Every structure is written in C-alpha cells, then in structure tokens.
Amino acid sequence: MKKRGDWTVISKEKMYDNPWIAVYHNIVRDPSENPGIYGHVHFKNRAIAILPVDENLNTCMVGQFRFPLNSYSWEIPEGGASLGTDPLEGAKRELREETGLKAGIFKPFLEMDLSNSVTDESSVSYIALELSEGRPEADSTENLQRRKIPLFKAFQWVEERKIRDALSVASLIKLQLIMYKNNIREYPALLDYFKHFNPRKDNDNPSVD
Known part of the structure; x- marks a missing residue:
C-alpha cells in the first residue's frame, strides 16, 4: 500500500501505454477509508501554448x-514537450512548425493543471514577441489553416465561443487581464511590460487562508 495525499493506493496496474500517454487502474481507499477504484491518465508530454503578438497587435x-x-x-499555436526537457525549446519549435514565425522574446506567463481529476497533464503558455516570418513546417498529422487576426478580435472570439480550446481560452483571457490591469493598448507598452516581466514572481501561487 502507498499513500497518495489522503488516499491510499492498494494496487496500481497499467492498462494501456503508447508514446504519449499511459492509463492506470488503481484500487484505493478514499479519504473516508471507503474502498474504491480510481483511473488516471499519465501524460508523457507537457502541453505548450504560444500566443504570438506582432507590432500591430495581431x-x-x-x-x-x-x-x-x-x-x-x-486555437493559438500549441504542442508538447517531453517531460524532463526544456519547454521553451518546445515552444520555439511548435511556433515555427505551425506558423513559420520566430520570436525574439518568449516569456512564460501562465501555468495550469489540465483535467486534474483524471490526468496529471500540466501546461505552460508563452507570449511570443518581436516576430519574424518564415515558412511553416507542420508534420504529416496536421492539416492546418492559419489566420492572422487582431488580438482584440481573438478576445472577442473567446467571448463568442468561437474558440473553445482550454489552453487558448485561458491564455487569451490571461493576456487580456494583464493588458486591462496595466492599461496596455499599444504594442510598445506590451513589449516593455514583458521585457521586465518576471515569470517566477508573477506565477507564484499565493497562499490561501
């Protein structure tokens, strides 16, 4: 038996495995000591999202x-990076592959746990600034359309539910909140904010009383 927080894991069996996920079946005792089962999915990659913004706020x-x-x-450009690797390198790769864009500035500005009742998948979102264009390099599993739109139209798409992907919704809302709180309406102010942005300080989880 093994404690997992206030749960007790009596046995654990891997039911399915592929290069991206593993599915486990657990025999457990819940926090009230009742017997039960718990299935969970282990993700072998960390989810990555990139929110590129150009000098015209597109x-x-x-x-x-x-x-x-x-x-x-x-969605905004997304992908994954193997656990134990640098997610920044994964973000650069995914942005280049899906859009052809390269960025002079990458800053992580949002971290999340996704579907945490059944998976251990986590994510990190980067803003990408000082963009330069190149040729997309999407892989064979991706048949992508690309559309440049004003950033504020992307915010509107979230409100209109045209964007439903969780990483995209959360990343866009987080940036919208940053811009609102700091009265950022033009690209130079956005660029200056993120040049001085400290991810460690701003992403620390506050204590909850």
Missing part, C-alpha cells in the same frame, strides 16, 4: 480538426 490563429471531439477547432 495574433496568429491555427485551425485544425480535432479527432477526439470530431470537430474543427481554432
């Missing part, structure tokens, strides 16, 4: 069909 949206949902989705 961003780049990526459209693609999402197999699990059987529907089309507009």
Whole structure:
C-alpha cells in the first residue's frame, strides 16, 4: 500500500501505454477509508501554448480538426514537450512548425493543471514577441489553416465561443487581464511590460487562508 495525499493506493496496474500517454487502474481507499477504484491518465508530454503578438497587435490563429471531439477547432499555436526537457525549446519549435514565425522574446506567463481529476497533464503558455516570418513546417498529422487576426478580435472570439480550446481560452483571457490591469493598448507598452516581466514572481501561487 502507498499513500497518495489522503488516499491510499492498494494496487496500481497499467492498462494501456503508447508514446504519449499511459492509463492506470488503481484500487484505493478514499479519504473516508471507503474502498474504491480510481483511473488516471499519465501524460508523457507537457502541453505548450504560444500566443504570438506582432507590432500591430495581431495574433496568429491555427485551425485544425480535432479527432477526439470530431470537430474543427481554432486555437493559438500549441504542442508538447517531453517531460524532463526544456519547454521553451518546445515552444520555439511548435511556433515555427505551425506558423513559420520566430520570436525574439518568449516569456512564460501562465501555468495550469489540465483535467486534474483524471490526468496529471500540466501546461505552460508563452507570449511570443518581436516576430519574424518564415515558412511553416507542420508534420504529416496536421492539416492546418492559419489566420492572422487582431488580438482584440481573438478576445472577442473567446467571448463568442468561437474558440473553445482550454489552453487558448485561458491564455487569451490571461493576456487580456494583464493588458486591462496595466492599461496596455499599444504594442510598445506590451513589449516593455514583458521585457521586465518576471515569470517566477508573477506565477507564484499565493497562499490561501
């Protein structure tokens, strides 16, 4: 038996495994000592999202069909980085592959735990500034559309539910909040803010009384 917080794991069995995820079946005792089961999914990559913003306050949206949902989705550029590797390098790679863009400034500005009742997947979102254009290098599993739109239109798409992807929604709302709180309406002010942005300080979890 092994304690996992206030849960007791009596046994754990791997039911499925591939290069991206592993699915486990746990026999447990819950915090009230009742017997039960708990299934969870282990992710072998950290989710990465990149929010590029150019000097005219435009961003780049990526459209693609999402197999699990059987529907089309507009998102900011996203991908994954293997656990134990530098997520920044993954962010640079995904931005280049999906949009052709390179950035002089990458700053992490949002970290999240995704679907934390059944998975251990975590994510980090980067803002990408000082952009330069190149040629996209999407892999064979991706049939992507790319659309440059004003950043404020992307905020509107979130409100209109045209963007439903969780990483995209959270990243756009976080940036909108930063811009609102700091009265940022033009690119130079946005660039200056993130040049002095301290991810460690700003992303610390506050204590909860």
